[in-house]
């Protein structure tokens with residue numbers, strides 16, 4: 475409950491009330507199971523609006539390589555809460571997975587996020603209410 479309140483202090487999304495931030499949904503998706511999972515150690519994924527980062531952490535648990543995964547999130551507090559909730563801030567490479575960014579700004583993959591441009595096999599945009 476504590477975490478739902480902490481996240482809800484930022485926004486009041488229904489998925490947060492239902493603890494959606496703690497569920498590894500992406501790894502259950504048919505495209506993930508059929509296309510991504512068989513090549514899990516080679517596939518690169520960008521998760522736009524990743525919230526606390528549950529979906530990419532599910533991918534990591536299935537064998538995804540940290541260097542192939544990026545979660546982009548508007549709210550820096552969500553990125554911090556994700557490390558706190560999942561307790562993996564000190565895991566080597568984990569700090570590079572989650573990045574602050576606004577996908578709606580003009581040229582979102584210019585500037586600080588330029589290294590992400592054209593880099594991914596799959597882009598995930600799930601429950602995005604931007």
Ligand SMILES: C[S@@+](CC[C@H](N)C(=O)[O-])C[C@H]1O[C@@H](n2cnc3c(N)ncnc32)[C@H](O)[C@@H]1O
Pocket residue numbers: 487489494495522523524525526546547548549552575576577578579599600601602603604
């Ligand atoms: C409803 S949550 C969905 C989280 C996750 N994708 C899921 O499926 O559970 C939407 C997320 O998108 C983020 N978001 C909203 N506008 C954004 C923007 N312009 N750029 C990046 N992320 C954004 C929000 O902060 C929030 O974490």
